[in-house]
Amino acid sequence: MSQSTIDKAQLVDEHSDYLLSFAMSKLRDLDLAKDLVQDTFVSALSKLDTFEQRSSLRTWLTSILNRKIIDYWRKAETRYTDPISQFFDPESGGRHWIINKNSMDIETIEDQISQEETIAQLRNCIEQLPDKWKGILSSKYFEEKPSEDICNDFDITPSNLWVIIHRSKLLLRECLKNKMNE
């Protein structure tokens, strides 16, 4: 297929909203998602000769977009500056917990405000995590990707992976519990 045989307007009309929804399910950043969809069209048009008609055009476009999302994640900052000493006392040699006011279980919160509301609150808390961490958690818990694939996609080590999950959960449960005290 050569470039002359494809109608750009039709390409945008038929696939842009689908690609945007796909990007948003992974990125949760509308401006970034829109940019990557546009980049996808540009890339696709520049390498139309590599498109093999065995797959549908949409599948091919989605794979280009997915590659762009992964490239974005690999470049994104892994480190998070919030100190772990927020949760564990570095003064106590054993690094014990710093006891906070609200020590109720998340399940207790769920019982009090309903599962639906807890998930709504949790989504707000998740928004505050670094982009890369959101992508990692989404790949693991929603897409249920194998850890090995996650490490490859995000260019992290297995040790990074469990530390990021640990830190995310510490931050998220703190955030949920703080919301209950508001």
Place this chain on the structure above:
Amino acid sequence: MKNCQETTIFVERSGIESITIMDRFGMRFHLLLCRRCRQYMRDSKTLDRLFTDSFNSNEEFSFSDEEKRVMKNSI
């Protein structure tokens, strides 16, 4: 004896890959004695369950007509 920070990292690690018997024993022993780490473990499991729904987004997004017009001209 593992400290609280190490123990709770092991809780996550053991959910991802297999850990040695000694590490598992150290983690279990600490959890047996530490109420706060047991609470972390319960919260961790609750979050695992809630995450699936929290990250599930079937929301549809679309470009505005104006954005589509601009995009058609710029690609």
